[in-house]
Amino acid sequence: MKSLRLILSNAKYFAPAWVFSSINILIGTWILYIPYIKGKFDLNDAQIGFALFFTALGLLISIPFVAIINKKIGVGKSTKIGIILLAIFYNFPLLAPSYIALCTALLCVGFLSGFTSISLNALTSHIEKNEEQNFMSAAHGFFSLGGFIGAGIGSLFISQFSNPSIHMLGISVFIILTTFFLAKNYEKISGSEKEKTNHNATFFSSIKPLLVISIIAFIIMFNEGAVEHWSNLFLFDVIKVSESKAGFGFILFSLTMTIGRFLGDGFSHRIGSKKIILYSSSIAFIAYLCIISSSFYFSVLGFGLLGFGLSVIVPEVFRIAGKTKGIETSFAISIVSGIGFVGFLVGPVILGAISNWSNLVMSYVFLSVLIIIAFLLALFGLKKKV
Template structure:
């Protein structure tokens, strides 16, 4: 909890943490209206997944340019611009008059999601080194908190907003105003200048030390993205709850993930990064066993365990990457977070395709298998020396 107190007592740490929250407030509000989008355009699960694929496409075409933009204008300015443009972009899908423009608008969301996420993680890593304070896990806790706020408060007031566009517009304005006020605390951060360069290495040689970390990040964020976008439909279609209760799984998932990340820096200090990742994947797997029981009580409990299990893995992966002695911190963070965010965006797409050909239950079984793979990579793929990170 030391890192949480640090964030709440100093705007240098709170400002970037609030960007994490802002991203997921936007996402959490958007996912409430996926059932609305599905009904509006009369889509099946496969068509919903295909539309979400364009979010991933936007990310993929953006990632190669992000490090260059960060280097040119600084990670602080990139983060400030990114969150403003992302807040605007999230309005487009709900305004789309047809399926084609829905896909196009989701690609725009993907572009600015990638730009904001990669820039923000590089910014957080640079502030950690600059201030010699660790707050990566707690900062990611604010991301989860944002999802809880966006989906939780949105679920309570969704009946008051007969116009989804109005709801999303109000949230976007709120995000832009708060970040305009706070961005002065990080906009001046440029990035690393005195670390080892990767210019003389080929791209594949430079990412080789990060490969296991990148795969773990991909798997975990694949799971996070899939749960964020399909937890509502799982409870609605499989468990057969009312629309007002469909967001309950994601709300509990976000709440336990928030708690886990606020406690994560303490777990890491006691267990080390590698053991923390291994134990966390076990908890996440048990969560999936509860979810696929497909009863309201067990499924909601499962989403809670899943959130707690996944909570600290991504911050630990970024922490290990940031401590790589052979690569620039910003480069390492950008590669791992970029590949991880690809997982976050393609997860919903692949889950939708599996659901369309079989069922959402099978989709969640597939997610549990990925967690087993992440467990194996953490146990056998990471060097034991990272226990001391």
């Protein structure tokens, strides 16, 4: 909890952590109004899915540009500009007059989401190295907290807004004002002051150290995306619980993931990134054994353990990427997060295909096998001290 106290007691650390929250506050608020968008344009599920695909496409398109822009204006200024533009552009999907305009707006939102997230992770990594303080995991915990604020609190007040655009505008103004107030703590950070690139190395030899952690990021975010979309259906279809209980798994998963990320930095400081990835993936594998036990209580417990297990791995992967020698921090994180986000996007789709071919239990067996692969990659592919 040292990193959480550090964030809450020092604006230097709270400011970037608040950007993590801000991103998910916007996402959580937008998610509340997807049914409204569906009704507004009379869309079926396939059309909604296709529209949301443009968010993912925009995110992927942003990846090659982030490192270039970060290098020109700095990671601090990129983060500030990114979150402000993201807050503005999140209003456009609700204001879109047509389906084509909706897809275009979501493409822009996706681009800015990717740009802001990658710049922010590069900024956090830079502050960690310069200040010799671990807070990457706790900062990601604030992302989870932001989702609760956006969707949780927003759902309590949604009935107060007859026009969804007013609600989103209010959230956007709040995010922009807090950003202007807090950004002075990080906007002057360039992120390249102490970065040294090995000019004698080839491109492929430079990114070789990133390949293992990129695959680990892909696997873990694949799992996160799959569980987010399929946990409710697993309890409903396999365990045969009522609809009112089907959400228990994901609720506990989200709660333990948030707690795990708040605790993760302390463990990382004591035992190092490699060990924490090994221990966490072991917990995740045990969690899957509980989930597929076909017992309601064991399955819900499994989802809770899974939240703990997966919670700190992605922050640790970003931390390792940011410390990779001979490569710019923003570029390293762009590569790792880009590959990771691909996993997050395709995870639900592949899990659905496996379930359709066999059954949902087999889909979760497949996820547990991926966790074993991540464990082996960390065991044999990562240096002892990372």
